[in-house]
Amino acid sequence: MTTLRGQWQFDEPLSRHTSWRVGGPARRLYRPADADDLVEFMRGLDPDEPLLWLGLGSNLLVDDAGFPGTVILTQGTLDILERRGNDRVYAEVGVASAKLARFAARHDLTGIEFLAGIPGTLGGALAMNAGAWGGETWSFVRRVWTLDRQGQVHERDAAEYEPAYREVRGPTGEWFLAAELELTPGDGAASLARIRELLDQRAATQPVGQPSCGSVFRNPPGDHAARLIDSLGLKGLRIGGAEVSSIHANFIINRGGATATDIARLIEQIQQTVERHTGIRLMPEVRRIAGEQA
Numbered sequence: 001m002t003t004l005r006g007q008w009q010f011d012e013p014l015s016r017h018t019s020w021r022v023g024g025p026a027r028r029l030y031r032p033a034d035a036d037d038l039v040e041f042m043r044g045l046d047p048d049e050p051l052l053w054l055g056l057g058s059n060l061l062v063d064d065a066g067f068p069g070t071v072i073l074t075q076g077t078l079d080i081l082e083r084r085g086n087d088r089v090y091a092e093v094g095v096a097s098a099k100l101a102r103f104a105a106r107h108d109l110t111g112i113e114f115l116a117g118i119p120g121t122l123g124g125a126l127a128m129n130a131g132a133w134g135g136e137t138w139s140f141v142r143r144v145w146t147l148d149r150q151g152q153v154h155e156r157d158a159a160e161y162e163p164a165y166r167e168v169r170g171p172t173g174e175w176f177l178a179a180e181l182e183l184t185p186g187d188g189a190a191s192l193a194r195i196r197e198l199l200d201q202r203a204a205t206q207p208v209g210q211p212s213c214g215s216v217f218r219n220p221p222g223d224h225a226a227r228l229i230d231s232l233g234l235k236g237l238r239i240g241g242a243e244v245s246s247i248h249a250n251f252i253i254n255r256g257g258a259t260a261t262d263i264a265r266l267i268e269q270i271q272q273t274v275e276r277h278t279g280i281r282l283m284p285e286v287r288r289i290a291g292e293q294a
């Protein structure tokens with residue numbers, strides 16, 4: 001029997017762990033001390049316990065009722081980050097995407113500048129195939145290490161996964177522990193300048209200072225959700241504390257005191273209005289949490 005070294009919290013409000021600042025309590029939240037500790041934790045976990053892996057919570061709509069199970073928090077832990085060889089970076093999933101982008105640039109490795117403005121962890125970026133400005137996370141992944149519910153670690157080749165727009169299909173019942181990325185050796189100063197440029201571009205077009213989950217809807221083929229929502233005059237539409245951003249129409253911001261229900265109702269209202277006027281059913285990009293996630 002091994003003693004766990006991580007930290008427990010009980011009835012922890014998930015509004016403290018999501019960028020929308022909404023979401024009810026998790027029955028239990030566990031922040032592992034490191035990857036070995038997390039392996040031990042999974043080995044001892046009740047097979048029926050609902051489980052949610054959480055990074056920064058920047059793409060999650062957690063219900064007001066909370067999560068009736070265990071949340072594993074990787075942000076602020078699982079933070080090993082190192083260069084390997086000429087063109088590789090190894091990172092555990094708790095590393096912030098922004099930190100990974102700057103680390104690569106400082107080591108004269110280029111290609112992932114786009115990750116600098118995407119809030120969240122590498123784990124969330126892998127699960128969502130996070131992308132911006134033409135770049136996508138999985139274009140750079142060569143290997144991943146995953147963990148299953150029995151506490152078994154698997155080393156997997158990127159070829160075992162099928163990345164698509166804001167999603168990736170692969171072996172089920174496993175979560176990401178770490179990844180190895182292949183980057184292009186180049187000019188680190190130019191890479192840092194590109195990061196600054198992309199952050200400026202983002203600040204000019206997105207409400208980065210206000211609580212949100214980024215784009216609420218996926219872009220439909222050949223169009224942009226934001227353009228459709230904007231063209232119907234929905235900017236500023238508000239339910240409770242949730243409001244369609246007047247800066248970017250595909251962002252819903254928490255104006256203070258929003259509930260998950262406010263946000264969910266606003267999402268539905270936008271979907272219905274857009275569908276009625278254009279025939280296009282917008283599909284959410286954000287993930288709604290009400291039960292077990294795998």
Ligand SMILES: Cc1cc2nc3c(=O)[nH]c(=O)nc-3n(C[C@H](O)[C@H](O)[C@H](O)COP(=O)(O)OP(=O)(O)OC[C@H]3O[C@@H](n4cnc5c(N)ncnc54)[C@H](O)[C@@H]3O)c2cc1C
Pocket residue numbers: 019052053054055056057058059060074093117118119120121122123124125126127128129130131132174175176177207208212213214215287293
């Ligand atoms: C202001 C703002 C701007 C944004 N801009 C962009 C953008 O340009 N492009 C973009 O793609 N996204 C964007 N997003 C959305 C979000 O930042 C990304 O999806 C991000 O990669 C999520 O990372 P996270 O750590 O917060 O994941 P979380 O929200 O914590 O989790 C997201 C999903 O990943 C799963 N997950 C987390 N860690 C793991 C793991 N280790 N193994 C398996 N599954 C895991 C969770 O269970 C959940 O289903 C933006 C969000 C905000 C608030």
Ligand SMILES: NC(=O)C1=CN([C@@H]2O[C@H](COP(=O)(O)OP(=O)(O)OC[C@H]3O[C@@H](n4cnc5c(N)ncnc54)[C@H](OP(=O)(O)O)[C@@H]3O)[C@@H](O)[C@H]2O)C=CC1
Pocket residue numbers: 019056058096097098099100102116117118119120121199208209210212
């Ligand atoms: N957190 C959120 O809810 C939101 C975040 N954002 C934006 O998303 C991006 C990423 O956010 P988040 O995931 O929270 O990560 P952080 O902003 O916490 O950044 C993570 C790490 O990246 C490095 N870093 C970030 N910005 C800088 C900088 N200007 N100069 C030097 N190093 C930097 C730092 O690493 P080191 O430890 O090496 O210094 C930092 O610890 C930021 O641009 C942020 O403004 C936007 C909306 C919401």
Ligand SMILES: C=C(O[C@H]1[C@H](O)[C@@H](CO)O[C@H](OP(=O)(O)OP(=O)(O)OC[C@H]2O[C@@H](n3ccc(=O)[nH]c3=O)[C@H](O)[C@@H]2O)[C@@H]1NC(C)=O)C(=O)O
Pocket residue numbers: 131132133134205213214215216217218219224225226227228230231246247248249250285
């Ligand atoms: C923020 C996210 O990702 C973002 C990513 O940061 C940016 C930059 O690459 O490109 C996508 O936004 P986007 O398609 O809305 O890109 P933008 O360039 O801002 O806008 C697209 C088009 O919509 C129009 N537009 C935008 C905002 C608005 O309020 N009104 C409007 O009409 C713009 O004029 C432009 O013609 C990603 N969103 C999706 C759903 O793919 C996220 O996934 O959370």
